[in-house]
Amino acid sequence: MIRYSTDSLNKTKVIQWLSTLIAMSRKELTIMTRYPVEFIASFGQVFLIIAVFTLASLMFTREGVRGAGEASTFISGLVVYGFVLFLFLSDTLWTIGYNIRREQKQGTLEQLYLSPASKTASLISRVAVTLVWTGLLSLTSGWLMSAMIGRLPFENVPLGLFVLIMVLSGTFGLGFAFAALTLRVREAGQTLANLAQFTFMIVCAPFFPFQALPGWIQTVSRRIPLSYGVDLFRSTLMGYPAGFPELAPVNIELMIVTAFGLLMPALGLWLYRQEEDRARRNGSLSEY
Amino acid sequence: MSAAIAHPTFRQKLSAALAETWLRLLFSSRYPGQLALEIIIPIVFAAMPMLLGRASGGAHAAANFQANTGTANYVAYLLIGSNVFMIVTSAFWHIAYWLRFEQETGTLEAIYLTPTSSLTLASGVAIYSTIRSLTSTLIAYLVGCLIFGVNPFQGDVLLALAFIFTGLIPLYGLAFLFGALVLKVKESNALVNLMQWLVSFLMGIFFPVTVLPPLVRALALLFPPTWMVNGVRSALLGVGFFFGAWYRDMAVLWAALLFAPPVSIWVFHRVEHGIRRHEGMGEF
Numbered sequence: 001m002i003r004y005s006t007d008s009l010n011k012t013k014v015i016q017w018l019s020t021l022i023a024m025s026r027k028e029l030t031i032m033t034r035y036p037v038e039f040i041a042s043f044g045q046v047f048l049i050i051a052v053f054t055l056a057s058l059m060f061t062r063e064g065v066r067g068a069g070e071a072s073t074f075i076s077g078l079v080v081y082g083f084v085l086f087l088f089l090s091d092t093l094w095t096i097g098y099n100i101r102r103e104q105k106q107g108t109l110e111q112l113y114l115s116p117a118s119k120t121a122s123l124i125s126r127v128a129v130t131l132v133w134t135g136l137l138s139l140t141s142g143w144l145m146s147a148m149i150g151r152l153p154f155e156n157v158p159l160g161l162f163v164l165i166m167v168l169s170g171t172f173g174l175g176f177a178f179a180a181l182t183l184r185v186r187e188a189g190q191t192l193a194n195l196a197q198f199t200f201m202i203v204c205a206p207f208f209p210f211q212a213l214p215g216w217i218q219t220v221s222r223r224i225p226l227s228y229g230v231d232l233f234r235s236t237l238m239g240y241p242a243g244f245p246e247l248a249p250v251n252i253e254l255m256i257v258t259a260f261g262l263l264m265p266a267l268g269l270w271l272y273r274q275e276e277d278r279a280r281r282n283g284s285l286s287e288y
Numbered sequence: 289m290s291a292a293i294a295h296p297t298f299r300q301k302l303s304a305a306l307a308e309t310w311l312r313l314l315f316s317s318r319y320p321g322q323l324a325l326e327i328i329i330p331i332v333f334a335a336m337p338m339l340l341g342r343a344s345g346g347a348h349a350a351a352n353f354q355a356n357t358g359t360a361n362y363v364a365y366l367l368i369g370s371n372v373f374m375i376v377t378s379a380f381w382h383i384a385y386w387l388r389f390e391q392e393t394g395t396l397e398a399i400y401l402t403p404t405s406s407l408t409l410a411s412g413v414a415i416y417s418t419i420r421s422l423t424s425t426l427i428a429y430l431v432g433c434l435i436f437g438v439n440p441f442q443g444d445v446l447l448a449l450a451f452i453f454t455g456l457i458p459l460y461g462l463a464f465l466f467g468a469l470v471l472k473v474k475e476s477n478a479l480v481n482l483m484q485w486l487v488s489f490l491m492g493i494f495f496p497v498t499v500l501p502p503l504v505r506a507l508a509l510l511f512p513p514t515w516m517v518n519g520v521r522s523a524l525l526g527v528g529f530f531f532g533a534w535y536r537d538m539a540v541l542w543a544a545l546l547f548a549p550p551v552s553i554w555v556f557h558r559v560e561h562g563i564r565r566h567e568g569m570g571e572f
Contacts, residue, residue: 038478048485053337056366056494060341060349064356065499075344191321198325198332205339212339 020118024125032129042133046087046141053079053207054145074241077153080145081234082206084138085167089200089226091134092171093193096126097178101189110285123179123272127172155239163236163254166261167229173264174226180268180275183285204230210246221247225260228253296403304404308412309419312386316420326378326424330370331432337494338366338436357496358527363436365525369493371425371432372517375452376459376491377484382417383410383463384470384480391471406560407553410467414460422452443524447534451519454541458512461548468552468559491517496527512544 032039057075058065100123103109112122146152178196182189200206202213203220204227210218221227228245232253235244245253279285296304316323341362345352354360387410390396399406433440470479490504491497491513497505508514515530519537522529529537 035478037473041478041482044482045485048482048489052485052489052493053340055499056337057340057344058499059337059356059495060345060352060362062348062352062355064352075340078343079340188319188321191319191325194325194329195321198328201336202332207336208339209343212343 017118017121021121021125024117024121025128028125028129029132032133039133042137043140046137047144050083050141050144074153074238076146076151077234077238078209079207080142080152081237082208082230083141083145085171085204085230085233086201086206087134087138087141088130088168089171089174090197091130092175093178093196095130095133096123096172096175097182098189098193099126100179100182101186104183104186104285113280113285119276120269120273123176123269126175130172130175131168153238156236160233160237163229163233163257166257167226167233169262170225170229170257170260170264173260173266173268176265176268177271180271183272183275183279200226203227206230209243211243225256225264228256229260232257296408301404301408305408305412305415308409309416312382312413312416313419316416323420323424326374326420327428327431330367330374330425330428331435333373334363334366334370334432334494335436338363356499359521359525361438361442361525363438364433364440364442365521365527366494367429367432367436368521368524369491369517371429372452372513372520373484373488373491373493374425374428375421375456376487376513376516378417378421379414379456379459379463380466380483380487381480382413382420383460383467386410386413387467387470388474391474400564407464407556410464410556414463417463418456418460443526445524447523448520451516451523451538451541454538454545455512455516455519458541458544458548459516461544461552462512464549464552464556468556471559471563487511487513490514493517512541512548515541515544 055065057079100109103112112119142152178189178193181192185192203217203224205213205221210221210227210231213221228247231245231247232250235241235246235250238244240250247253248256276285341353342349350360350362353362353365357365359365387396390399396406399409430440466479466483473479490508490511492500492508497508497514497518500508509530515537518527518530519534519541521527522537523534531537531540
């Protein structure tokens, strides 16, 4: 009888938590739709980024702009799949990580602690915006880039999808950890988010092969799980051309990426809870 | 009994503008990380097409680049592009963010109760922005050249600097126009993000504007930063001036210098006046 009650209680708790998560995700999506200028501007921005980098890469080819649309599938695969992961990482850092700062500035973060709603659900609900918004941007950019640079390679789709899910899961974990860091460093979080983005752009090589990097940076790349995510994701969808994946054999990279996808969200949430607890005890939750 | 409102003299206006400049510089000194990042960003930005180009072009990367742009020195070409882009984008960010920040904190409306005009203070922000962006981009260019092993002092350095300094005035004229748009639309983040990529595309950040379709090219040539970046590249790398000689290209920038500021100031005042008459400056 007692056991039945505990199960029932747990079930109710899970349902409540899920209901809170859905309500909070809906709130985040509603807020997103209130800024149509931002939504339209981000599509325009993606188009322009693609145009700038496409034209830049064509300057190094023999045909120049005359070769647009006919460049090798190698370049398009390399750039498009890297760009998609870059979009997700960038959006995660700002939407999940730095957004905590916005709530802090608005004074709504402290108020959340006066309600019985789950604080973890509040953090995870931000993933919804990233998935919808960045997902749409990624699809658009993939289509645009393949039209501008060349046909997009599309091999080993089920495995590619699995790798993408694991990389996204790990990236969201990084976002949670970054939210914890933002609570600690406050305004400097903006600079750190920029720095993290630029470090990713070089060290994780989303826009070029790892072999283009100097040896010492490649050594740093091998210490970062996300590098293996970038390498495995694009290598898999490109059908493993010669020399790919570049950092380790496929099975090793798959193990690293799976571990990253499974462990990083838990680690990120744990770090966030630790930092949140510290901020509450110090009374710095609403301080900025 | 009526009290006459004394209009500030030029000296007083200058003093107010410089006080704003000093205030902004003081604020920025509190965030050394941001300043360091401003040096890193253009280098990283130029490194990406460089690394992709080297990987895709292989041994022929420099030769292909020369055939397409007029110089084999792609390192300096891309670094010039990314650094001029930083100067341009900083002008837009600083003016737009100053207006938006003052609006959000409620201090913009208070400015209209003082005899100092908003444009005087915006000029102070423009001076601050120029000091900050020129310092950081100069360092970034030198460090970038050092990292990638090219000589930063090749070509006519003085002429390159002349193109930059001449281009700054029409550039800030455009930034004021953009400020007027931010006052009207009230969404600075999205607009600045879009604007900075539009600017980079039109000015030919990593490619010559001659590769653009005719209509887009014509639009790009109406944009002063396009003349600025091509002037610097031609002075340092000899890629070729649009009108064949430096003084003709410089004349175009001078025309923009004389035309852009009065037009932007007029537009800014119109927008400002309209907002003050209707919803008010404090609304955001």
